[in-house]
Amino acid sequence: MELICPIDQRCSNQIAALLRPPSPPLIQEYFEQLISKRRCQGIKVKQNGEFGKGVFADTDFEEEELIFKDQMLVGAQHPSNKIDCLVCSYCFKFIGSVEQQIGRRLYLKTLGIGNSSHNGCESNSSDEDEENHFVQNNHISENGASSSSGSTIPLPTTTVQSLMNGEFALPYSNKFPLPPIISCPGGCEEAFYCSKSCAEADWESSHCLLCTGEKSECCSRKALLKFLQHANETNDIFLLAAKAISFTILRYRKLKASHLSEQEKTASSILGTDLSLLLEAWKPLLIGHKRRWWDCVSLPDDVDASDEATFRREIRELAFTSLQLLKEAIFDTECEPLFSLEIYGHIIGMFELNNLDLVVASPVEDYFLYIDDLAYPVKKEAEKITQPYLDALGEDYSICCQGTAFFPLQSCMNHSCCPNAKAFKREEDRDGQATIITLRPICKGDEVTISYIDEELSFEERQALLADYGFRCRCPKCLDEET
Helix, strand or coil, X not given: CCCCCHHHHXXXXXXXXXXXCCCHHHHHHHHHHHXXXXXXXXXXXXXXXXXXXEEEECCCECCCCEEEEXXXXXXXXXXHHHHCCCECCCCCCECCCHHHHHHHHHHHHHCCCCECCCCCCCCCCCCCCCCCEXXXXXXXXXXXXXXXXXXXXXXXXXXXXXXXXXCCCCCCHHHCCCCCCEECCCCCCCCEECCHHHHHHHHHHHHHHHCCCCCCCCCCHHHHHHHHHHHHHCCCHHHHHHHHHHHHHHHHHHHHHHHHHHCCCCCCCCCCCCHHHHHHHHHHHHCCCCCCHHHHCCCCCCCCHHHHHHHHHHHHHHHHHHHHHHHHHHCCHHHHHHHCHHHXXXXXXXXXXXXXXXXXXXXXXXXXXXXXXXXXXXXXXXXXXXXXXXXXXXXHHHCXXXXXXXXXXXXXXXXXXXXXXXXXXXXXXXXXXXXXXXXXXXXXXXXXXXXXXXXXXXXXXXXXHHHHHCCCCCCHHHHHHHC
């Protein structure tokens, strides 16, 4: 029997308004304001008749030049990656100290909590299953830092704790300073920050409704914990959806409060849901390309084509279960349409189609590479202290922060199998922003494109992967290979 969401039926008109494609003038106005606010000089977002909207150069760019940096609308670190990397929950900078980063990982290891399955800074799709494991093999990185044993060598618990608690300093770690750890203002033990400004910004944008601490503004902390557990056990894309809904609810409340203030808070000014305010609050998400998650998610390799209908039905049921848990935790009557399965499915589908991997390089890797590059005999003396910690970490010493995020400007960039730009983190890019760099010179007026897939694959393989995005690529490379 097909699941029926009562809110879908009750709020059908409002849902239709929220999902109605934005007009070209509205899109133009929104992105002009966003680009101006973020001071992203040199680009424009324009309607592209064939592919919807696209990013275009408004000036000439040289090869390997920064085009723009894009602050995420919402983002989340993979739950398993939180074991390996302690980062700011808002900007995703590493926090604490090199010692705390190393000590924390080793301490969690002694508790039997393994490393995340994501190795190094290579990341696959955001919804892959993640397995915990311990490292058993010796690793020598391309840059030279290596563990000297064929297996990880545990350190005494007291040694690990002294490192984690800041009672012991590693040599030369002062060359890799990190922001201090700021606790969540709501008192939860899941979110940490690099500054009070990041803590306040996250609280005001979404976290006040998703905090499990004593000062949380959610409806039910118990229900919220159930939602979080379900998301962690099934698919962390639900965490992004929850952030998006919380973000919209809080924007709606601010807009309504401002409107009431302007109307001198007369009782008759707004009664119940004001759809115009909800649409305005929803606008940052309205702009993103959407399809229902269960319609656009790619069929896993281990699912036979004959079972596709069953797979998509199960995905829909999974989303419905997640939605019910979230509704119990943060429901707002005036924002009821946001808790419809139709809206929830489209939000998740938007992330499925537009997500970009969130990657921030680890200062722990930089630290050990620095030690490895020291001149003899300074290196030998330093390694007497550092080598046991490197051996204890094993080949996963260089794990970076990994997650998934939605970037408003990056989501407008169209695909090409011969792109002129790429998402690439430079040495100085140490937070969660998307960084777009040119691959070759780009002239003013040219469209800026990236590749959604590995462009080195064969023509047939590329087209099969791109079909999951809902289009057939007609870039010069594909047209040439097709003939």
